[in-house]
Amino acid sequence: MVFKLNNQLLSKIATGKGHGEDSPYFDGWKAYDNDPYHPTKNPDGVIQMGLAENQLCFDLIQEWLKNNPKASICTTEGAEEFRDIAIFQDYHGLEEFRIAIAKFMAKGRGDRVTFDPDRIVMSGGATGAHEMIAFCLADPGDAFLVPTPYYPGFDRDLRWRTGVQLFPVDCESSNHFKITREALEYAYEMAQLDNIRVKGLLITNPSNPLGTILDRETLKSIVNFINEKNIHLVCDEIYAATVFSQPEFVSISEIIEEEVECNLDLIHIVYSLSKDMGFPGFRVGIVYSYNDAVVSCARKMSSFGLVSSQTQHLIASMLSDDEFVDNFIMQSKKRLASRYSSFTKGLAQVGIKCLKTSNAGLFVWMDLRRLLKEQTVAGELALWRVIINDVKLNVSPGSSFHCTEQGWFRVCFANMDDQTVEVALSRIKTFMLKNKEAMMPVKKLRWQGSLKLSFSSRIYDDFIMSPHSPFPQSPLVQARN
Template structure:
């Protein structure tokens, strides 16, 4: 006797059957395209290259070296098995004391030791995803909303809204001022929400920004403090990319701003979300952190954290690593240097192809300007272009519309989740596509071959979208172009 499958959604909850996860979007569709046909340099050289995932894989050699030299820090090695029982048994959901102390010290270090964080305020969660949802549960009721500057990370719709019923209300930022968050934009969004009878409970800032790769300056941060104090709403600062700032201007944490002179702030309104997913490159460890200056929120969040704790095995390993000052100082410096180098090589490669990016100095991605390739200045045209890039160029980049960008033609492209050879192949694919798409017959003399040694490996586009006759007419040239590159 087999199981009977009942697909009647009326028997399920509204949360289970709604589209609040946001999975039906170009952002997640790109991931699916990669999973179906993943690039491999030898086994699948014509597969999709993953450039839609903000992972920091540039310093794993340093991590591996530390793990080999510190086997006692893992309970699953001969050197650390004596601690297995103590770590495997039940632990308080406050977290291991040494783990909270290590995280507090690391947060201070990546912020230039300008701020001392209290380990008693460290609340752990299953990644930044769990931390955001947990804060949303603490700060707002279903139907209430957070203001969020656009463009913003697509996962925020899932993290803060899907199961909580909290809304995200956009603050419209534009390319004319490099998507800067202005006082006028803040006020306009708040007033528009009021007109729609939406209760605003907080402001969510992502600093450094995903997808822009930019940081908020001191004056902008002070303006946001004045704004949330005036409106008596919360400020949630997502600072998960704090240690990825690789060039001037330096990162300024909200924790630094609230102790500045001439800044009056109700500390009960300030909350920070952090994780080790981006700064250390440990997304699989699911280490998310809430740091709230509000005692009630800290206590409530700690109770709620029992639904998404970090394993004690992970806490044990991480605490030893973060408390190794010599290693951490070396790692942070080296990571920033490698990110700066990769960012420079990648953006220069795009520039030589004729593609501009928003000027940035942080993060694991670039905000790429493809407006000149749009057939029309519409989001429909943006999606059409994105489909060509996914299906024909075989690159998973993310269209701006999935980040709620108000202007079509912008794309986020990640550069730190691959090795140098894969990056070179990706740049070559982009060049071939741009040449074909624009109907150019010859490679630009000052192309990427003059600035970057190209790794071996075939590139083959089976078609360019049928809606683009110029691209289709140049398909036959692709093999010749590959040879030239």
């Protein structure tokens, strides 16, 4: 006899909507999975431009692996160390791994700061690291302020299993989505009015999805803000080494070493090798905290998401090779700059602009506001479905990043080869030529001022991923054959 699974037998967390899988961000991935582009086997398929992955330097990685077979315990040269690596390892992590990570983090920040290997706590990717820091710093119902637009995965990473809320700090295109003290104060006050306890501020630097970096003065202002409010600052710096043009990246670790009054116990960095090295499959996530108690707590929690000792061993060997690391960082920046330049020039040729202050990351923040038939989330999603189904490009709509202005799209450019980029640009060109007459000048959105009044109480479960959202839910996008 076959019994049908009863959802009542499962937990509310497991069966709830907290993962956000029914959002446009993930729907685009499903469309790609259903009809993936291939230059010969499926040339009319969907091109994946929703995945922020750095594949531009794999040849350098492959060459190093060929020249250093002993780094892997799964080769003849490395088999002698198999036993020592395969047996139980303390959850502090291999010492050589933590030393190598600390050194690489410093190199990615121009060696202007140093990091203590004993403060490095490993986790299963940045996803696990964010959840771990949320568990350490906040109780269910507490909130983190998060400037918009922000990475959709934060709704899953920080709040799904922790019960922590995310409260938006509205940033606008009029100043290139810069984080202002005024916006921070406003969000903090609105949270207080809603009887929400704010435990911290989460920032991404460089930004995902904007591809911008925070300047020194903005970082100082942020540090002053969290000090005055006595709340934590969590800095996601997983794109630190992807800054490909001036101005250079400034880490929060540099700011707190300057003449800025700062309670170091409030400062925490999340890092990983998923973006800078292009190793998302290795699940190497890092929490680096200046708070001794957080380091201790996080280390105990890391038992639930350790990096495999085999991966630690390989990474330690690779990142300890100074000549390789220096060349890799240089070549990665060079190739990202080249791809960014060619891609944005291709967009500009057909009249598409991108956020002009971007100089980092693996994506552009593309402005298609002129193509919207109506300046609403519904209007944006209607355009997005056309891009998915007809143009066959998986790009991510700004509303899935909680952007308060409709018509912006994140487009990833580093996860494909040059030929695929050309195909994507060709499709965009064809699409724009068809819609040339429909394009209208971007008008100032007069509803923004009133939006803030209602947006204050729209906390995490009122966002687009929630079944309670005031925004229309996007049905699963099925790509056409």
